[in-house]
Amino acid sequence: MQSGAANTASELYSPPAVCTPSLQQLSQSAAKFNLDIDEAELKQYQDLIKEALVSYERVDKMTEPIPAVKWPRTPGWRPEPADNPHNAWFWRTEITGASTGKLQGKTVAIKDNVAVAGVPMMNGSRIMEGYVPEYDATIVTRILDAGGTIKGKSMCEDLCMSADSFTSVTGPVLNAHDRTRSAGGSSSGSATLLALEQVDMATGGDQGGSVRIPAAWSGVVGLKATYGLVPYTGCVPIDITRDHVGPMARTVHDVALMLEVIAGYDNGLDPRQPANLSVPEYTKQLTGDLGGIRVGLLKEGFGTSHIYNVINEGCLETMIKGNGLGVGWKGFYPTSMLDALAKGYRSRANDMPPTGKFTYLLYDCITTNYGNRFYAKGQNLSRMLTHAYNQALSRYDVIIMPTIPFKATKLPNKDISTSEICKMALNFGQMSNVCPFNVTGHPALSINAGFSQGLPVGMMIVGRHFEDATVLKVAHAFENIRDSKI
CATH class of the missing domain: 1.10.286 (GTP Cyclohydrolase I; Chain A, domain 1)
Known part of the structure; x- marks a missing residue:
């Protein structure tokens, strides 16, 4: 002794x-x-x-502060193919929130780029395979606090780097209206689950149209809210200047209701948000009365946004070199998520999707030879683009245009080449109407305008910054008119 x-x-x-x-x-x-x-x-x-x-x-x-996990849950289970015929679920679970609240009785799917504590998170990619977060994203906590029930994680595209729905390592997500066609990406699973009526609501992430594209091709409603209105805390970043997370549902009312719950200031965890951010009761403004509302109809909206293409360089610095966030951020750092990405990029670099490899090769060559001058110039020019839309929106309360220039495309066969994968998944023609508003931050909503040969056609409504209520009001009035003719 x-x-x-x-x-x-x-x-x-x-x-x-x-x-x-x-x-x-x-x-x-x-x-x-x-x-x-x-x-x-x-x-x-x-x-x-x-x-x-x-x-x-x-x-x-030292022990770092992380968001508290308030609601009990089990890890859940990976669904069998027979129970997941459209491949829209990544993971199934059953997390019950408060016994009362605005979302009481509502079932919700959480896109798999959003952290749910204790539940596997893959982000559609082998890079993050095996990662289980120990915290809830802020929007997850808010959904549960409001009485919602989370039914699982919806499939998303590999590292969310696709506007199509065939890049996830677990296989393509099939369109609910035609199983041979794309559901749109990267929030592919969320849109398909809604169209199949397997959940009432879902979350989507949008860096270049990833809420609105699948909403359009699946015939549901998806809102990319004003930049900073909904906290991105606990979601996998791609570029902090373009990252958005937003509500998806089958009706405008449910999108408005979900926005009421998930929007609002996050106590400094997401510094993109103004401290005086207020959230109105969006559902109470769905009156159907458009008296005095001025609507601008865009004559032609099929041009490519070259500014967006250059600013997209930021995903190299943030998501790949910065392992998801990089430096200079004054909000919450999800360190376990950053570790998972860092280890994945080191040990499984070849498992990056072709879209990721293309992004790395393109932008690494650009930054090696020219530094970040083009990214910087693109960000400077983005203020001109924002001003141009602000000028148009000074004359009109909302601007309306097609969400996508064409209907859902066919899913590719197994023998597709690397070049074809990147051209389909990163189709900037497909993104031409939606991606500018990731740069400018204006609220933009896609709603089903009807069907053409059995396939949904999306209409996009764009409004002024933080006037999401007006966008929802116009969408709701259109929805009433549309449904009254059915």
Whole structure:
């Protein structure tokens, strides 16, 4: 038996959080920045770095604040193919929220780029396979607080890098109206589940049209709300200047109701939001009365947004090089998610989808040769684009245009080439009407305008910043007119 006071945990051995870099590694780092440093001087830097690493050891032992998990749940189960014929579910579960609230009795599917604590999250990709978050995204907490019941995670496209619905590693999501056609992406599963009436509501993510494209091709309602209105906290980022998450449902009323629940200030966890952000009761403004509303009809909206294409470079820095978020962010960092992406990119880089590989190769070549000057210029030009739409919206309360220039396309066969995958999945013609509003941040909603040869046709309604209520009001009035003629 040893004498003396018992050792505290801090006095016992534990592996280092960060290893001191070797002289060889320091030499390689110096070469990256064109620094000529001899070995003797490098040894001095090595000693200084060893002292600096004390801060990393201290921080590693601290407990970081993460959003609380309020509602109990089980991990759920992976559905059998027979129970998932359209491949729209990634994971099934049953999480019951409050016994009262605005979403009492409503069933909800959560797109699989949104964290649900204790439930596997794959983001449609082998890169994140095996990851289980320990926190709920803010919108998940708000849905449960409002009495909603989460029925599972809806399938999404591989790393959400597709406007089509065939890139997920678990297979294509089939269109609810024609199983040979695309459901649209990247919120493909959410749209199909709604069209099949398997849930009442769903979440969608939208960086270049990923709520509105599947809503249009599946015949449901999808809203990309004003930039910053709905907190993105706990969702996989692609580019923080374009990231949106929003409500999807079969009716405008349910989209408005869901928006009431998930919108609003997130106590600084998402710094894109103004602190004085207010959320009206959107459902109470669905009066059907459009007296005084000025509607602008876009004569031609099929041009490609070159500004968006250049700004898309940001996904390389944020999602790939930055492992999902990068630096400079003053909100919540989902560190376990960032670790999962970092490990996936290192160990399973070849499992990136062709769209991801194309993105990496294109933008890495651009930034290597030209730095970020084109991205910076694109962001500067985005203010001109925003101003142009603001000018149009000073004359009209909403602008209306087709969501997509064509109906749902056929799903490809197994022998599709890499080039064809990228051309279909990253079809900027398909995205031409929707992606500008990810750049400008205006609210934009897609609603079914009817059917052509059995396939849905989407109509998009665009409004002023933070006037989502007007967009919903116009959509609801159109919905009433449309349904009265059926």
